[in-house]
Amino acid sequence: GRSPEARERGIMRLLVACVLFVAVSASPRGFFMQQMAKKAHARHDGMNHRVADLRENTHNLREEFDHRLEAGKQSLNLVHEVEARVHRMQGDGCSEHELNCNDHGHTCLNELLVCDHSVDCPNGHDEDDAVCVNHVSTGTVLEGDIDHSECMTDTHEDHLRITITGESRLNWFSSVVLVHAHVKGHNTDGSTFEHDMDGQYYFARKMLTLQPSADMENRLGVICKFYGRLSDRCHLSVVHEATLDACMQAEMAVHH
Known part of the structure; x- marks a missing residue:
């Protein structure tokens, strides 16, 4: 072991x-x-x-x-x-109060037949969505600096702001939108002015018009034409009611 x-x-x-x-x-x-x-x-x-x-x-x-x-x-x-x-x-071959149907026959249609829910152009152009857009719906603001003004002898406007405060469209007169607007301007001397004005927007001409209000002593109206397919700017003219002669021009930016 x-x-x-x-x-x-x-x-x-x-x-x-x-x-x-x-x-x-x-x-x-x-x-x-x-x-x-x-x-x-x-x-x-x-x-x-x-x-x-x-x-x-x-x-x-x-x-x-x-x-x-x-x-x-x-x-x-x-x-x-x-x-x-x-x-x-150059124009498009139609008068100021007509819409070019953009068809082969160069059809011209009266502005009162445009966007009335009834097709009148051979190609239906008068009822196209692009034509029947209201560029001045409620809340829209048009604003710009004045390029040229001769409306007043003692003051000169340098800035203008237009706010659309209301709109309506009648069933039996749907080619035109009725609008209410508040206009506020600024003069070169620092003073300001304000007016409430009524007017219309025409689909055929893509144009806003405002008539002078009762409190306007100088009786001036407003026209603003949109640039073709653009909805963010329009060319504004202030005109004398009696003659429609323009005394003010401005490029307006449009905010929707």
Whole structure:
């Protein structure tokens, strides 16, 4: 038989061997797991960077798109404005109180038959949605600086603001919108003036007219013609009621 000391030394060797076996067996697995964790973190960081780059690129593309879209809108508005100016100078073959049907026969239609819920143009142009838009609905504000004014001898207007305060459209007279407006102006000497005026909006001519109110001694009316397909500006003239001669001109920005 073996002595107790020999058995104890044998047990110690066995324990040491077991510890070494476990260490040798566990070490590669631990190293592998560490490497996998590092790779996972690296991939995660890489994905975060790529996502950040994609977001930045998307943001830049959106800004570029918005910029080009706005530039395109401005260019289109300029084209429409030029078209409207040419139309005002050359006309379209119809009288002032008629609508051109834009058909092959160059049909001219009386303005009172436009937007009356009955098709009169051969192509139905007189009832098109684009024609029958009320550009001066309640709440609309027309505002601009005065380019030229000779209406008053002692004062000169330099700014005008027109607010549409009400509107109505009669079933039996739907080609015209009846409007109420509050007109406020500013003179070069710092004084101001205000009037409440009634008038009409004509679909066929895309034109707002305001008649002088009873309290206006100088009896001045207002005419504002919209530029073709544009709804955000109109050309304003202030005219003498008796002669319709213009004594003031302004380009008005229109806010709906």
